[in-house]
Amino acid sequence: MAARKYDAVVVGSGAGGANAAWVLVNAGLDVALLEAGRMLNPPKDFLTHTWPWDLPFRGSGPPGEYDGLWKINEYTAHLYTNPRRERYASDPEFHWTRLRAVGGRTNTWGRSSIRHGPLDFKTQSMQGFGEDWPIGYDDLAPYYDHVERLVGINGHRDNYFNAPDGIYLAPLKPRCTERLLMDRAVKIGVPVLLDRSAVLTEPYDGRPACHWCGECGRGCDVRARFSSLDVLIPKLRRKPNFELRSHAVAREVLVDGNGRARGVSYIDARTRVDYEVEARAVVLAASTVESGRILLNSKSRFHPRGIANSSGLVGRYLMDSVKAGPVVGILPELANRKVVNEDGAGGSHVFIPRFNYDRKNHYHGGYCILVGGGFGRGISSAGGLTGWGATLKRRIREQYGATLSLRGYGERLPHYDNYFEIDPDTKDQYGIPQVRFHAPARDNDLKMMEDMYGWKEQILRGCGAEIVPYKKYLEPMGDATHECGAARMGTDPKTSVLNSFCQSHDVKNLFVTDASCFVSLPGTHGITTWIMALAWRAAEYLAAEMRKGNLSP
């Protein structure tokens, strides 16, 4: 087969990859998009409306099957890589949630679409810890605009400190537990904002409005939430200068006689046949760990430690949100109320943004608090109710719809020794060397956790809730599925992997447009539109550089 040479090959069809491809295609480049997984058919693949009793294990799946990775359950397991069958090593435990399918993890993402503010880009100079990004909020703001117009985000303009307002569709309306929280928390100085999420509150861009069944996390059967599968891929496939190759598992970045990227080698997951795709530029966006793994596995005489890794920092400064366990309260005021349909958009309609800016804290950074409550599909526990019998049954009924749970997602400081590397002992089913993780909780994480629990209790008490007994714990790193930062951007090639346009310092025609480039991870929920804004900016730059001839040898 005569090799066709593309202008760019993009690896990964999730938020970072599909969006980069979209910008490159619109700039007139000839683009091939590689996706390791299969094409999905939303009405068939997303079990949005399946009842628990329609599944053998009522949604929980076979005991222990998913290794504690909470996003994987009986409704979604067929979309994800099974962590028990595709093993990776970690010490201590690391939760690596992998979804190989067209659209990647945007199929089941959390949909929170907050903008990150000026302080989040300048932690060192404005907050005194971590390191500054080489760009600031103003550099990215126009790209947030582009992304928000593409995605369709509900929200309310609150003018809240360091959480810049964006371009929003009609806001969500709070459930009763959330309304009560909004009214009460403000009295103890804790802000509660309406969420900003990628669920359509009105028809948008040819997609229907949400029908309020509350299970977006399983994938939406009608495309009422953003995913690259439903929004970007159909747009891309109408373009003559775009080609999607599914089942294409990237192995490594290929180099030419000068050490420049010349394409990507991949294995077809169905046939196990190896292929090469040649391109003038390579864009990796396979998710932080997968992209880092491809870089580290791309060894040559030019790049003995892996391509783009002259700094030795690929895999280093790995971050994920500091995620603590929940605290649950029972709101006596809401007990025994009439049961109504409170499914709403999946997840909470409100959130508590970082609110510790003005305080003197004994740890660095901050955190947001996510909220749970309403008449859910089942009860997660007996709400701390002890005992048995008729009384237990009655009290569970009374408390149904009266529980409020709070869960903190915090800032993770970049730490050199939080990292992944290639595991010399393990390969995946395609024979590609696997990674292993080293990412323990650090002192700052634990101090922040204590502060989170204190405030969660204080907020619940402020709402008049009875607090259900609980144990404090931090989830393992990776659990928030906000992993990022293992090929960070910077101005100095010795202390960073990429420049401010997500371009490799070492190899000019190699870009990484997923969360790998992150320098910091603030205490916010949701990094997807951040990834997309960065990818948009990087792809625009790539196209301009290619036009100028700056990416050719």
Next chain:
Amino acid sequence: MNLTRRTALGALAAAMSGATAPRFFSESEYALLDAVAALIIPADERSGGAREALVARFIDFLVAHCPEAIRANWKTRLAAFDRLAVERCGKPFLQAGTSEQTALLDLVARNENDPRTPTEHFFADLKKATLFAYYTCQTGLLKELGYQGNRALHDFPGCAR
């Protein structure tokens, strides 16, 4: 096929009554599970309880798919619970009177948030499994709790209070 007339008739009777043999527990263990689950979530005028919701059948299915160590724990703890009944009441749990059964359940439920003995673990595990099974079936979720969702709404009105 070498079915005797008796097993063939037995299988036929079971099929007609809708009952199936337990996958993991013995018939007598299953009966004990079913009885205790029915006490944890009893039937009342509003809705059926754990027995009517076939909770024991789900727990049997679930435990059958657990790792070996967890399966073994269920058996030994269940046996310990029945031994406790014999110690306290002089007879197995199923033959004990209502007040004796109540006293036994209260006893093993004492430390349910921090169970220590095999019988306390038995109660804590069975309660957890019973609540999960009950509130994920139609009886528990639709009839008992009256869940109104999983249907399309034109608009989400928010809190109407």
